[in-house]
Amino acid sequence: MSNQALPDTLPGWLARLEAAHPVGIDLGLERVAEVARRMGLFDAPLCERVITVAGTNGKGSTVAMLEALARIHGWVTATYTSPHLLRYNERLRLDGQEADDATLIAGFEAVEAARLAGEPVSLTYFEVGTLGALWAIARANADLAILEVGLGGRLDAVNIIDPDVAVITTVAQDHAAFLGTDLQGIGREKAGILRASRPAVLGSMTLPASVRQVADELGAEVYALGEAFQRDGDGEGWCFWGANRITDLPDPGLPLDNAATALQALSLAGVELSDEACRRALADVTLPGRMQWLGQWCLDVGHNPHAATYLATRLAARPCAGRTIALLGMLGDKDADGVIAALSPVVDAWVPASLAGERARTADDLAGRLMRHGGEVWHRGRSPVEAAEWLAARLAPDDRVLVCGSFFTVAEVLEGPLAASQASAQTAGEDSVIEGAR
Structure with missing residues (x-):
């Protein structure tokens, strides 16, 4: 310095x-x-x-x-x-x-x-x-x-x-x-x-x-x-x-x-x-960004296959009447194919999002990998915020969204589209709505 x-x-x-x-x-x-x-x-x-x-x-x-x-x-x-x-x-x-x-x-x-x-x-x-x-x-x-x-x-x-x-x-x-x-x-x-x-x-x-x-x-x-x-x-x-x-x-x-x-x-x-x-x-006990539920949205910072396998297990144990859509944003040095393979059995559609910075992976890169795994790609987000806003306008009441792949992905969505939901949860005395904590 x-x-x-x-x-x-x-x-x-x-x-x-x-x-x-x-x-x-x-x-x-x-x-x-x-x-x-x-x-x-x-x-x-x-x-x-x-x-x-x-x-x-x-x-x-x-x-x-x-x-x-x-x-x-x-x-x-x-x-x-x-x-x-x-x-x-x-x-x-x-x-x-x-x-x-x-x-x-x-x-x-x-x-x-x-x-x-x-x-x-x-x-x-x-x-x-x-x-x-x-x-x-x-x-x-x-x-x-x-x-x-x-x-x-x-x-x-x-x-x-x-x-x-x-x-x-x-x-x-x-x-x-x-x-x-x-x-x-x-x-x-x-x-x-x-x-x-x-x-x-x-x-x-x-x-x-x-x-x-x-x-x-x-x-x-x-x-x-x-x-x-x-x-x-x-x-x-x-x-x-x-x-x-x-x-x-x-x-x-x-x-x-x-x-x-x-x-x-x-x-x-x-x-x-x-x-x-x-x-x-x-x-x-609460831990923001780990199986954190805000309405239809579940946010988890999991970014490797081991973490993704745990996420898939928890989602499978909590079925929903609608579709499960994954908003995925990852860094370039992470095992994206391993994460996609682990989550695919519980995800109906995907919205990949580009992250910023030298280590970032683009939505196009993720989309190509998702399609090679047989995934249905709905949209390619310019950022996690843009992807979340695009998705929020198209969700049915029974759908749910998993936001995952990186701390950066979860943080951007929490600070952006879900900021109001998070604030209302805190006002109600729930700093974060963690699955199974109530």
Whole structure:
């Protein structure tokens, strides 16, 4: 970064960070760890307890349920996630509330001062954001910090912090340019968040063998779904079996494997689980952009075949009298054919939309792939907003729309055509209408 005057607004800081580093993703811990050392982040524990969550899919829902469950048990939480959906402030939550601009700016200023306190260190947008969030969390007097790993695990900036409990949700192909396509190799990268002699909660029964191998080599305490803990049933009235046995749990509208994983991780972090408190937390948890229903519209940020398969399963379990139309917008480095194949059995027609930016995929590209898969393409949207507006004018009362493929796609539709619907839902006391949460 240059020595020009520092911004005094959050948008100014974000613009500065976006232009500061020659590449957007620069894996490695040496630079970020050096600045963390200068900031004093290693001088004392970040928090009373730290849970780190890695995985290809399911991180966001697991973090949301960890936060809701911990808070209902009286624990003060500090949560760091990425990416954000609508506002950068979403990335840092302190005691259940999004951080205000002043807190985020103070964190950025602390990072800037530290990276220039000696030989200047170049940091990416994500690395500055992570360090700024950790600086704020260290000052928040929280009982529990919940940290979501951004990409990979071993070399992610979050991994400079040693967790008391490490969680791995799922392992599938995504971010192939950085993590490759070998699932065993991806599993080893995700398992890089594990620590010797500390609990490792494995939240999927289909993880590659490399995850357990890394855990065994480290001597981590493994708690695996289907072994040390499990969940029985689907939907309403499911049961958790782990350190506690909790029955008659509500469907949170999020993957139940992730709910069980959150319960197990919290128990290992020291939360004494109350059956009734767990039921209340899971009944009320919300996560915008994950199976979020606004009238006829379902919005989900799923952008790889694994996530799309889950979406298809949930839609199949909730049939509608009309047609299911998918508004699909994806980045060019994602497996569009895999996503289309997973969703095709539950989609009657498609409206592909072009995204903006260097990594974007065009509606024409998606349309060609859709037709090769036998899909019926109704319209090619110039943008997610234009596609949603075109579609809204043609929906029958019994139709439904799935908006998916990217955080960018969901965010644009939420901020545009569905902004009024979202506002009315919030006025009614429902920040987002999540399937099955009521």
